[in-house]
Amino acid sequence: MSSSPSETEAAVETEPQAHPLQEYADEVAGAVGGTAEVQFDTIKVSVSNDSWVDAHLTARDRFGLVFFSWLSAIDWSNQVEVGDPLSDEVEERLELLSALGDITEGRMVTLSTDLDPETPVIPSLVEVYAGANWHEREAHEMFGIDFLGHPNLAHLYLPDGFLGHPLRKSFPLLTREVKPWPGKVDVEAMPEKPSKDEPSTENPES
Amino acid sequence: MTIDSATMRHLSEAQVSVELETEDMTLNIGPQHPSTHGVLRLVAKIDGERAYDVQPVIGYMHRGYEKICEVRSYPQITTIVNRIDWVSGYANEIPFIVAAEKLMEVEVPPRAQYIRLVLTEMARISSHLVFMASYPLELGAATPLFFALRERERVLELLESVTGGRFHPNFNRIGGVKPAAGAGPTQKKTTQDLPSDFLSETMDAMEHMFKICDELEDLVAGNEIILARTRGVGKVPVEVAAAYGLSGPNLRASGAAFDLRKIEHYLPYDDFEFDVVTGTNGDCWDRWYCRLQEIRESAKIIQQAIDGIPSGDLQAKVPKMIKVPKGETYVRAENPKGEMGYYLVSDGNLGPYRLKIRSASFSNLSILPWALEGVLVPDIIAIMGSLDFVLGDVDR
Amino acid sequence: MIELLTDLFSNFWISLAGKLALVALMIPLIGMALGFAEIKLSAKMQARVGPYFAGGRWGWAQLIADGIKFFQKEDIIPAAADRPVFKMAPMLVLVSTVALLVVIPFGPGLIFQDLSVGIFYALAISSLSTIGILMAGWSSGNKYSLIGGLRAAGQLIAYELPLVLAVVGSVIMAGTMSMSGIVEAQIEAGFPYVIFQFVGFGIFIVAALAELTRIPFDMPIAESELVMGYLTEYSGFRFLFFFLAEFANMFTLSAIAVTLFLGGYWLPGIPESALELAGPAILLGKVFLLAFVMIWFRWTFPRFREDQLQTLAWKWLIPLALVNIAVTGILKVVL
Numbered sequence: 001m002s003s004s005p006s007e008t009e010a011a012v013e014t015e016p017q018a019h020p021l022q023e024y025a026d027e028v029a030g031a032v033g034g035t036a037e038v039q040f041d042t043i044k045v046s047v048s049n050d051s052w053v054d055a056h057l058t059a060r061d062r063f064g065l066v067f068f069s070w071l072s073a074i075d076w077s078n079q080v081e082v083g084d085p086l087s088d089e090v091e092e093r094l095e096l097l098s099a100l101g102d103i104t105e106g107r108m109v110t111l112s113t114d115l116d117p118e119t120p121v122i123p124s125l126v127e128v129y130a131g132a133n134w135h136e137r138e139a140h141e142m143f144g145i146d147f148l149g150h151p152n153l154a155h156l157y158l159p160d161g162f163l164g165h166p167l168r169k170s171f172p173l174l175t176r177e178v179k180p181w182p183g184k185v186d187v188e189a190m191p192e193k194p195s196k197d198e199p200s201t202e203n204p205e206s
Numbered sequence: 207m208t209i210d211s212a213t214m215r216h217l218s219e220a221q222v223s224v225e226l227e228t229e230d231m232t233l234n235i236g237p238q239h240p241s242t243h244g245v246l247r248l249v250a251k252i253d254g255e256r257a258y259d260v261q262p263v264i265g266y267m268h269r270g271y272e273k274i275c276e277v278r279s280y281p282q283i284t285t286i287v288n289r290i291d292w293v294s295g296y297a298n299e300i301p302f303i304v305a306a307e308k309l310m311e312v313e314v315p316p317r318a319q320y321i322r323l324v325l326t327e328m329a330r331i332s333s334h335l336v337f338m339a340s341y342p343l344e345l346g347a348a349t350p351l352f353f354a355l356r357e358r359e360r361v362l363e364l365l366e367s368v369t370g371g372r373f374h375p376n377f378n379r380i381g382g383v384k385p386a387a388g389a390g391p392t393q394k395k396t397t398q399d400l401p402s403d404f405l406s407e408t409m410d411a412m413e414h415m416f417k418i419c420d421e422l423e424d425l426v427a428g429n430e431i432i433l434a435r436t437r438g439v440g441k442v443p444v445e446v447a448a449a450y451g452l453s454g455p456n457l458r459a460s461g462a463a464f465d466l467r468k469i470e471h472y473l474p475y476d477d478f479e480f481d482v483v484t485g486t487n488g489d490c491w492d493r494w495y496c497r498l499q500e501i502r503e504s505a506k507i508i509q510q511a512i513d514g515i516p517s518g519d520l521q522a523k524v525p526k527m528i529k530v531p532k533g534e535t536y537v538r539a540e541n542p543k544g545e546m547g548y549y550l551v552s553d554g555n556l557g558p559y560r561l562k563i564r565s566a567s568f569s570n571l572s573i574l575p576w577a578l579e580g581v582l583v584p585d586i587i588a589i590m591g592s593l594d595f596v597l598g599d600v601d602r
Numbered sequence: 603m604i605e606l607l608t609d610l611f612s613n614f615w616i617s618l619a620g621k622l623a624l625v626a627l628m629i630p631l632i633g634m635a636l637g638f639a640e641i642k643l644s645a646k647m648q649a650r651v652g653p654y655f656a657g658g659r660w661g662w663a664q665l666i667a668d669g670i671k672f673f674q675k676e677d678i679i680p681a682a683a684d685r686p687v688f689k690m691a692p693m694l695v696l697v698s699t700v701a702l703l704v705v706i707p708f709g710p711g712l713i714f715q716d717l718s719v720g721i722f723y724a725l726a727i728s729s730l731s732t733i734g735i736l737m738a739g740w741s742s743g744n745k746y747s748l749i750g751g752l753r754a755a756g757q758l759i760a761y762e763l764p765l766v767l768a769v770v771g772s773v774i775m776a777g778t779m780s781m782s783g784i785v786e787a788q789i790e791a792g793f794p795y796v797i798f799q800f801v802g803f804g805i806f807i808v809a810a811l812a813e814l815t816r817i818p819f820d821m822p823i824a825e826s827e828l829v830m831g832y833l834t835e836y837s838g839f840r841f842l843f844f845f846l847a848e849f850a851n852m853f854t855l856s857a858i859a860v861t862l863f864l865g866g867y868w869l870p871g872i873p874e875s876a877l878e879l880a881g882p883a884i885l886l887g888k889v890f891l892l893a894f895v896m897i898w899f900r901w902t903f904p905r906f907r908e909d910q911l912q913t914l915a916w917k918w919l920i921p922l923a924l925v926n927i928a929v930t931g932i933l934k935v936v937l
Contacts, residue, residue: 040308040535066448069538070564074551083276084555087532097549099536099564103448103462106469110536110549131450134572142272157265157601166273173277233745240825255908344826346817346905352648431818431904583749584907587827 028109032058044097044110049122052113056098056128065100065109068129071136072097073143075117077169094120094143098132115145117168124150142167230258235586237266243340244597246571250578250586257586260578262571267601275561280306280380280528283561287548288374290565291599294333294542296365296375297326302561303378304472305537305550309530310380315519316474318382321400323473324408324511325365325377327504331415332361333542334497334504337594338422341494344591345435350426357418360411367401380528382521399520405512412505419502427495436491440577440589443488450576451569454544455496456593460488466540473539478510490592497594529556543567543599567599621714625703629696632853633846634665639890640849640897641665647901672845675838682743683835691741692836692843694734699847701727702854707782709867709881710874720781721773724858725766728813731851732758735815735822738844739832750831753908754815754822760915761812761819767923768805771930772862775799781858785866789874794865798933801926803863805919807892810855812911814848816896818903819911856892857885864888 022036025043029036032055034047047055059065074095078086094115101108115122124147125132136147137156144165147153155162164171236247245266250257271290275283287302288295300322307314314322339354362372369375369384377384426432442452444460457464465482467475483499485492530552538547544566551560570593577589641664645652657663679688705720707713717723732755739751772795773779776787788794796803812819823831833844860866865888867881877884906914 039533042534042536044534066445067453068449068451068569069453069545069547070451070549070562070569072549072562074560074562082273083557083559084553086553086559087555097562099547099549103444103457103464106464106466108536108538129449129451130446130576131569131572134568155265157268159265166270171273173273231745233749240829342904346820346824346826347903348644349648349901352650356649429903431906434910435904435907582907582909584821584824584827584905591826 024107025109028059028063031062032111034111042110043108044112046112046114049113049115052096052111053123053125053128055111056100056125059100059109059111060128063107063109064102064104065107067101067103068125068131068135069099069101069108071099071125071132071139073115073139073145073167075143075167075169077117080169081172082169092117094145096120096122096139096145098125098135100129120145121148122146123148126150141165144168233257233583237263243591243595246590246595246597246600248574248578248586248590250583252583255582255584257578257581257583260575260586262574264571264597264600267597269602271602272561272563275558275563277557279556280530280558283557284378285374285376287563288376289598290563290602291333291541291543291546291567291596292373293336293596294329295371295373296329296369296377297333297539297541298546299376299378300326300472301537301539301541301546302548302550303380304539305535305548306380306528306530306552308535308537309533309550309552310524310528311531312381312522312524314382314522316516317518318520318522319474320511320515321368321383321520322378323475324508324515325368325375326473327508327511328361328365328408330504330542331501331508332358332365334501335361337494337497338426338501341591341594342426342432344587345432347426347429347432350422353418353425354422357415360414364404364408364411367404367407379521379524381524382519384520405515408508409512412508415505416502419498419505423498427498433491435584435588436494436592437489438487439490439585440581440592441487441489442573442577446576447488447573450573452544452573453566453569454540454542455483455500456493456544456570458483459485459492459496461486466538466545470538470540472537475507477514478507480504480507490588493592493594527556529554530558538564541566543594543596544570563602565599565602567593567595567597568602571595571600625700625714628703629700629846629850630669633849634669636849636852636890636893637665637845638662639893640900643894643897644901647898669842672842673839677838677840678835680743680835684741684743687737687741688835689840691734691738692840692847694737695731695847696843696850698727698730698734699850699854701730702851702858705781706854706857706885707785707861707866708885709878710782712867712878712881713782716780716782718783719779721769721779721784721858721862724781724854725762725769728765728851728855729758729762731847732762735832738836739822742832742835744835746828746830746834747832750822750824750828750834753824753828754832756908757812757815757819757821757911760912761809761919764805764915764919764923765809765813767920767927768802768809769862770923770927771795771799771802774927774930774934781861781866785861785868788865789868792870794863796863799863799926799930801922802930803859805923805926806859806863807895808919809915810859811896811899812915814851814855814896816848816852817900818905820905821908821911824905852893852896853889856889856896859892860885860888864892 019038021038021043025036025038029045032045032047033051034045037044076090076093076095078089078092094117095112096115097110097112099108099110122145124136134156136150137153139145140147140153141155141158142165230251230253233250233252235250237245247263248260249263250260271286274286283302284299287298290298335354335358339351342350366372369377442460444462447457447460461484463482463484468482480503483496483503485496532552532554534551536547536549538545546566547564549562550558553559578586642652653661653664655661656667679685702724704714705717705724735754736751739747772784775795776784778784815822823833836844867877867885869884872880
């Protein structure tokens, strides 16, 4: 009975500077040449496009972050087809994220880099982390990011010949086009009860 | 005329190469196949019984949850995340709900946390029991299936008695858990709690679970053929496992004593004593054995949690209209299949701006091309099955 | 009346027709009895109930209903199949089973045809089903079937040898290859040969399981790998033929094992005069005992891998069987 549950939940700090992870985050950021930010126990180290692969090599070899958790992107866009628009104007960009961890102490670092949404190109991480293969394929079809040096950038989920990149904010959610959400139109009208005068409702085609 | 041995060998080889000119066969395993756990498809190039270049083809079950979540409000998303890994639906809710609570800075009452923990461990037991059932079947033994599923039924019934759902409980609310409908001693809404006999029955069920583990161990681990089929098959060294993002029992079977329950404090696991089960070789056998041991550890955790379950509220004070403040966070949890995490980007609206779902099976499955290089056809199934994936968890 | 019957059956053709009818009747009966035993026993072993409703009590009519269902099904032949071969394969497998029944002695004189080379004939015929399986796998035009068929061929070749070698010990002890002769030799000796031929008996059972392609040697079917192996494309009554052949084969191979090692229709303590009536019952009892063991194996073990199966055959069973023959031969000469 080491700690009460309330303590474990209360690890949230309002001041990023005071966060216990800040020191480690700064150390990683210094080594990979980026800037660190700790938000809600999540370390995000932003690096430039050019040092993307090198940053991963450093993180893997110097900090023992050998565990490749995931890779994905966020489409920061002021014009959204689905969901709520952002409250503040942002710089339009694709933020590529990759989460790395170690398998001893439980440290976790998210590396991030900004890509141009028009022509997002970045070297592939497959040589550094073999597991990046599928994640990059996913990011490729979902966001249209090109990973240079990837052995097989084929579609992973979507059928061949699928047009567009579904997780981009500019990609409409087609079901929502047909039926807006939420709203009263979402409730389908109940089928009308067959009245005694019209016994032929069972087969309207005939 | 004499022919020296070198020429002779050369001649015979020439003859053999002419006679045995073979062609590789491309075998499509799935998407409709008895042991692909749904709709996985493997395209295997096989030369006789040996397989080369096995490429998994996924996406038959892609439901676009990451996109759908962008147009859903937070309470609605718990319904969706239930359906990612449906074998342990309850456990999927936890990291998402914890991520939202983290951004909202809500403190969850201890009793609700304990209930979450007990139900998560039950989901783990039921998920591992499905593996205990399906894995011997993939090796050809049908009988363990029935023993494991019979016990899983008991766990699912307990889960259902609290949540009302066997597979998709949708029981977590931001700031706590949903009061069990009509199950408490009184009908007052504030005091509706766990079903009255839930705690004692769970205690009994867990006691029984130890016996079942022994029985399964006798039935499966005592079987020479199972050992011959799994020992040394599909070895994954720990470095390779980590690079591919293998997590959970698959990673621990390779020897890494890495359990997010000990590291991340998403639920009060620190209050309990349990061991992190590790294997040594990272072969199919270790992966099977790790899961069996984890059932025992989970049963231990549940018993301790029920012994020490605090009383109190089930729900923290949260606004009626749940809006999550601006922020980004990644919360990961030790799910039965491995690390499940949500990268939640909120902009202060009713729903997330972006929700990245990191599912364990996706990464676990991505090792297949590496692990299946040059193995025998029966081992394809043995190795694939030992990774314990669910297609819903792969495709999301 | 009896004279008339005797007269009637002394006619070669009529007696042949009678025997044929009997054999034709026996195959489905045996298949159903063993099939039902398998269904019910497996249910018992797996904490299930098994068939429950068909026919009222215990679902005894389940397999009859299944059989009728099979005949009602559409006869599907894949477009890519080699039609004549595809159609012939189930017949060939079933015929080889029927032909095996001919040499099994059900009692003193109760044998369809007492060949002087009975056991030799039985082993030769039993490998005929391999060809049928290979034909099925090849002609289906399906990759799973092809792999299944080839696995079956490799497996049956590997296990034909230990099967034959395991028998030799008993043949040496009896000094005859006639099936009824071997039983009579055991009656004369006063003990079933399994007492001295336990190695041969064990090898025979293992090899018979492999011949039957039953778990733990069911790689040609291997549901979790090959869907249904060489049976993948079969449906309806053609599938039923394979199904019947499997169980009838289980019966005949068990019966051969019983004849060679367990004293056949004879049981110590039963007077020889009573054997004429009790013989078939004793034989059936022993056969069902062996069949039970086979069913028990099936629902307990997983399957071997192809290479492990070959290793077992070539590196263990065959040398063991050869040693067994040598020891038996030496003892026969010395004693």
